[in-house]
Amino acid sequence: MIRLQGLTKRFGETTVLNGIDLTIDQGERVVVIGPSGTGKSTLLRCINFLDRPDAGTIQVGDLTVDAAHASRAQILGLRRRTAFVFQNYALFANKTARQNITEALVTVQRRPRAEAEARADAILAETGLTEKANSFPAALSGGQQQRVGIGRAMALDADLMLFDEPTSALDPEWVGEVLDLMRRVAERRQTMLIVTHEMQFAREIADRVIFMDGGRIVEQGPPAQVFEAPQDERTRSFLRRVTR
């Protein structure tokens, strides 16, 4: 289970996250929507301390961290219980597709190399990238790179997978294949927290949709409720703009 309590993040004078409370059950798929600059990405980045939250607690599985007094070991602990998919893929440029997947399994999780490679090959097959196993990121299309990025995150068997606008940097022609892969991950009841602007996709796979504005959760509920019968005026106005 994932539990955030009072998660707060300030950049200088600006409060980007204003006391976020959020509980995510195991296997739940939660999609975060909202206008840009409302703290959606920051919320994800604070959960694994890519951005350091100023206050609040973060619980992932058996680890609870007080954000204001997080130790280095606790931060590593959060990162090792979560997996992150980046908007711009962020693949290791000096590693092949296969090595991008095995890297953390070997260096972080200390799994035997043969086991890590078998896992990577299984994931490459699943993502349709077996033939690109020995290609470096520079030789892959955007869609292929993001599939490797998702594969790298899948391999970690994390308690929580975080997706930070995974299709926003892609050319339109590659969006479909990346969403297809995310659907397959969702089908396994992997716990997911996804920030996206793909509303149709959100409606399809989400167990719960969260609408954020101004660093707060304004409204949340099952996709049918949030999309068909939004309660808050800000949600209604946002949905009008993006679904027009």
Add this chain to the structure above:
Amino acid sequence: MLGLVPILLGYLPLTLFMAVISMVCALVLASLLAMERVARIPVLDSIVVLFISFFRGTPLLVQLFLFYYGLPQMLPFLTNMTGVQAAIIGLTLHFSAYMAESIRAAIIGVDRSQWEAAEAVGMTRMQMMGRIVLPQAARVAAPTLVNYFIDMIKSTSLAFTLGVTEMMGATQKEAAGSFLYFEAFIVVALIYWAIVEALSFAQKRLEFSLNRAFTR
């Protein structure tokens, strides 16, 4: 005049020995300095900045004299230091200061999102630097570092001022013994030139293969 060539080449191993040892030590030291400059560890950072500033801001010859003739007066345990040792220490410190700046620039040049990805999969700082950042920085810095190695080889000639009979020292002796100054110094100049040309050729090959790395 050509008879000088084999005589002087006999001292080439010592020249190369000093250059290679100094280069290896300087590479290690420069990498540490560069990583500190990137991490900016309080207090240590000021010391590193001062170190780099001093060794870039004073002539190598002054540094060599300081180590060989000056320091043993302050630190008696250095009295038995040989000229070769002093030259290696001087070359190491001097060049590490320059190389640290090149390596630092190469480290900073590694795409920020890859640092975050390394953090996100739970790597420690050491793992991130060793497995992701430094290999890519090395590729960027390598041609520049070969330049410093070339400079290093030529700079070993200053060791003759510490009484070391390396190639330059040997040339000086040969010239003084025969009064054939022009012949002696033109021969040694050609030898240095040939070595540097060979390294420049290797550098071009290296650059070519580095440009192809990570793209297939």
